[in-house]
Amino acid sequence: MTNFDRSASRAQSASFKWQITNQPEHYDVTAMTVADMDFETPSFIFDHLIPRSHVLGYDAVDDAYFNSIINWQQRHQQIALQKDEIIPLTGVLPGLSYAIRALSQPEESVLVFTPVYNPFFAAIKGAHRNLLAFDLSLQEDGQYHIDFEALEKVFHSQPIPLMVICNPQNPSGHVWSKEDLNHLIELAKHYNSRIIADEIHQDLVYNPREFTSFLTLPEADQYGLVLTAATKTFNMPGIKNAYMLIKDATMRDQIQAIISGEFGDDTVSTFGYRATTAALTYGEQWHDDLMTYLDHNRHAAFNLFKQSKITAMWPQATYLMWLDFSATGLDDATIADKLVNEAKVELNDGARYGEAGAHWFRLNFATQTAQMTTAIERIIHVFG
Ligand SMILES: Cc1ncc(COP(=O)(O)O)c(C=O)c1O
Known part of the structure; x- marks a missing residue:
């Protein structure tokens, strides 16, 4: 222990x-x-940081990294992934910025559910998108809820090509249910929107609350993607590593084009991918x-x-x-x-x-x- x-x-x-x-x-x-x-x-993360060669050269992310993610996600979230559905990132926030740029156009609206982790605002405004804040409702059970009737009205009144959901929710620790997520997918379908699910806190859910990862839901893969990381769970955000799970090939190509076209490929660091591999393999x-x-x-x-x-x-x-x-x-x-x-x-x-x-x-x-x-x-x- x-x-x-x-x-x-x-x-x-x-x-x-x-x-x-x-x-x-x-x-x-x-x-x-x-x-x-x-x-x-x-300590098993520190033990794994240094490559056998003792050379901190340019590295290609290896299969051990992808396999550690595939196995962890299968075991903990029941998602079946292929290697090419995983995009290594230097952080969830960089991933968010790429996805915003790929899945919406300047001046278009990106909806977030507030209160929420504030760097979302900067990512949206920094990409010159319109930040649309939809307030969560506080219910008698003391938890946050999404007022779907009010949300539908917002979608009805204007085009919203993209929404960002934080699940589990920061700052409240609330977990969105399967029904909530299905509802968002229905809206995305009906109003031609896409969903970015920030699941960086997905491994920090307490029993008996059940967590539904976005990509486990039917049709979710056509409407969105997941951003997550091992860094919160294993207390190593300083190593700067995260990953995107994205099954839809068209969306994936759009995002890859932004990463290689505008951000110099943004390859992950040697320490970053090695730390994630160790965490998800031995953790x-x-x-x-x-x-x-x-x-x-x-x-x-x-x-x-x-x-x-x-x-x-x-x-x-x-x-x-x-x-x-x-x-x-x-x-x-x-x-x-x-x-x-x-x-x-x-x-x-x-x-x-x-x-x-x-x-x-x-x-x-x-x-x-x-x-x-x-x-x-x-x-x-x-x-x-
Ligand atoms: C919801 C959420 N998303 C993203 C991040 C930052 O992730 P990263 O350091 O991988 O960019 C945090 C960190 O607190 C967070 O709580």
């Missing part, structure tokens, strides 16, 4: 998440922001242990917030917890200030994920349980 209680000491380091602790006045802040984990990346046990630890943190964090004014959305997946601070009656700037200066905890402000995220903050609980508990206790002490 991996010891996730061992601290990875990231304060005052180059870690993006822990940058705040490099400011002398904030050296003692607990950073619970950026979506990586405070756990050591598993089953580590992944099981991780999910057990994260699930324990999920329950502990949720139970702590139950005794406070802050309402937590129950994450069905991910190590992100979406917190509603509305009952504190404070504005977002004041909440952020009190978090860092009084509670000594940094969270992500929800408004960055879209207007619907105002008064919400995102907490990353992928850290040692003791550190998480004391940080949440400090938050509750300050906000009640």
